[in-house]
Structure formats: structure tokens, C-alpha cells
Amino acid sequence: MTLDQGYSENGYCLVKQFIHGAELVALREVASRFHASWISSNQTFYRTRAVNAAYLTNGEHINEVDRLTLFKLIASKQLQLQIQKVFGHPPAFMNTQLFFNPNNKKQKNYWHRDSQYHLNIEQQKRALQGADVVHFRIALNDEPGIEVVPKSHKNWDTEEELSVRMQTNRRVNSDELSSGRLIPLHAGDLLIFSANMIHRGVYGLDRLSLDILLCDAVPELLEFAQEDCLPQPEVSKYLPHPEVFELTRKLKNNH
Numbered sequence: 373m374t375l376d377q378g379y380s381e382n383g384y385c386l387v388k389q390f391i392h393g394a395e396l397v398a399l400r401e402v403a404s405r406f407h408a409s410w411i412s413s414n415q416t417f418y419r420t421r422a423v424n425a426a427y428l429t430n431g432e433h434i435n436e437v438d439r440l441t442l443f444k445l446i447a448s449k450q451l452q453l454q455i456q457k458v459f460g461h462p463p464a465f466m467n468t469q470l471f472f473n474p475n476n477k478k479q480k481n482y483w484h485r486d487s488q489y490h491l492n493i494e495q496q497k498r499a500l501q502g503a504d505v506v507h508f509r510i511a512l513n514d515e516p517g518i519e520v521v522p523k524s525h526k527n528w529d530t531e532e533e534l535s536v537r538m539q540t541n542r543r544v545n546s547d548e549l550s551s552g553r554l555i556p557l558h559a560g561d562l563l564i565f566s567a568n569m570i571h572r573g574v575y576g577l578d579r580l581s582l583d584i585l586l587c588d589a590v591p592e593l594l595e596f597a598q599e600d601c602l603p604q605p606e607v608s609k610y611l612p613h614p615e616v617f618e619l620t621r622k623l624k625n626n627h
Contacts, residue, residue, distance in 0.1 A: 376457035376564075383525030383569040386555060387454060390510060390562035391445075399445065400512040400559075402438040403470055403582055409433035410470075419475050423573065428468040428582075430600045440610075442468065443603045446584055447611035451508065455586065455616070458506055458564055464620040466505065466585040466597050473579045480546035481575055483537045485524075486567035493538075497528055503588035505567035510582045511557035516574035518563060519552045525566035533570055557581070586616065591623050599624065 378385040391399065410425045410433050411418050428434065429442050445451065446465060455463060487499045504525075509518070521533060533551060535543040554574065557563060565571060567585070587593045597620050608614035 379458045379564060379566075382522040384520055384522070384555070384563065384565035385457070387562040387564070388558070389560045390450070390454070392560045396512070396560045398441060399510070399582065400580070402434060402441050403428075403512055403580055405438060406433045407470060407472060407580070421474065421476070421479065423474050423479075423481075423575075424469050424471045424583075426467055426469045427598060427601055428470060429602075430598060439603075440607065443607060443611055443617075447608075447613045447616055449612050451584070452613045452616075454508065454562065454564060459504075459586070459588070462589065462615060462619055463506070463586040464589045464594060464597070464623060465602070465616045466587045466593065466620070467601065469583040469585065471509075471573055471579065471581040471583060473575045479575075481572045482545035483519075483521075483533070483547075483549060483552075483570055483572045484545065485537065485570055488537070500526055500528065500568055503590040503593055505585060505587040505593060507563075507565050507567055508584040508586065509557075509563045509565070510584075511559055511561045511563070512580040512582060513578040514558050515556075515579040515581065516576045517554060517556040518565070519549075519554050519572050519574060520565060521549060521551045521570040522553055524551075525569040529570065537570060589619055589623060591626075594620060594623050597624060 376385050406428050429439055431439055485496060486505065487496045491499060529537060533549060535541040536545055536547045536549055539545050555563060602617045602621055608617060
């Protein structure tokens, strides 16, 4: 399997109708049950500013049957084929996230690199030459999609991009970027994009997207991975490609 040229060059690639039919319906139902439970436990956060929730597979908000549905998807052959397009070697499982519309209709979306929340500017620059974290985003409903700045997974910000993203020079992170490109998503589409790139979600419609985050097998990146989000060995033996979880467990145990 050759690496995807579009991802390598631009930092993202789109797979139309990655899942459909009964599989899509089942996944949407799992996500909706998680979402309802998560909202009830995080009322203030949801009402004021939340646009996503993490760690779906830790079992706090879904039962074991729903967890197994997610584990089977993450370790499926169909996802493995896509993984091989963007990673030159086996990656490790990092996390899952669910993205949704903010409760506050006036809340604006914001440009960012994922790295800016734990790295300073110089570290962010270096991260572009280092290990990759990749979002595998499955749209569960039709939605406006996501805006990206192509090639920004390898290229540092222009003056405009940096001012908007970091909110300097009288710019705010919800301003339009001349370099942004909108990628609308339909239910079942898979958008693969680098967490290093400049991007923002677009709110509207019945936005509900499941993100599976995978990363290069680097122990430092797996500080964000949680042991309770991994399947137990008795579950792993029923999964087509459990190695994505096993690598995470191995690296965390050895670090």
C-alpha cells in the first residue's frame, strides 16, 4: 500500500462514503447515547462552551456492547486500509472524540493547531518536522464540514494565519483566513487530517462527528492516551487488527 499522495502533500484526504447503511446507523446510535449521557454529566461545560467530548471508549457513558462496536470499527480492516495510506509504519491508538454543535448559537468556531494547547510557538514549529497525530473523522450526519489550511501540516503560519490563530494584532481566531479551504462532509464520509495543520470545525446542521486519533509510536504523544480506553485482552482476540491498541499499551507500560 503506497502512502496517500494527497495526505502527504496537503495534510488531509477525503474518503467518500467510508461507512454506510446499517453500520452507519449503529455507529450514530452509539454516539448519540454517549452524547446524551455526557451532556447530563457535564451540564455547565456543555451549556457554556463545549464543542467536543473525549474518551468514548472508557465506558463511563456507554455500555460494553457499545464499546465493542467502537473497538471493532477502530480495529477494522476497512480502517486499517486507510491507516496504511497515511502512516508508513504501525501507529498507536491515542483517543476518540465526538464533535457536535455548541449549545450557544452565538459561539464562533476557531482556527487552531492541536499542538498550540500544550506547546509554545517554538515547540509548535519543531512539531511540524516531528511525529504526526492524525484525526480519522467520520461524519455521522450531513454537516457543513471542516475548514483546513492545505500544506500547513508541514508549513509554518503566514503572518495572517499566526495573528488569527494566536489572536494578536487585533485579530481573533474566528476571523476568516484567505488560505482556508472548506471541506463539506456527508454522513459516512471519512476525513483524514493531521492534527498539526491549521483547521477549524464548521458548526451547523446536525453536526455529529466521531474522531479516531492515531499517532506515530512515540511515548511522549501517548501521555494523552488512557489505559481504560483500551480493550481488555479477552476483547482484543475478537478484533481483526488489535495491534493498534496493543502498541499503545506496550508503549505506555514501557515508558
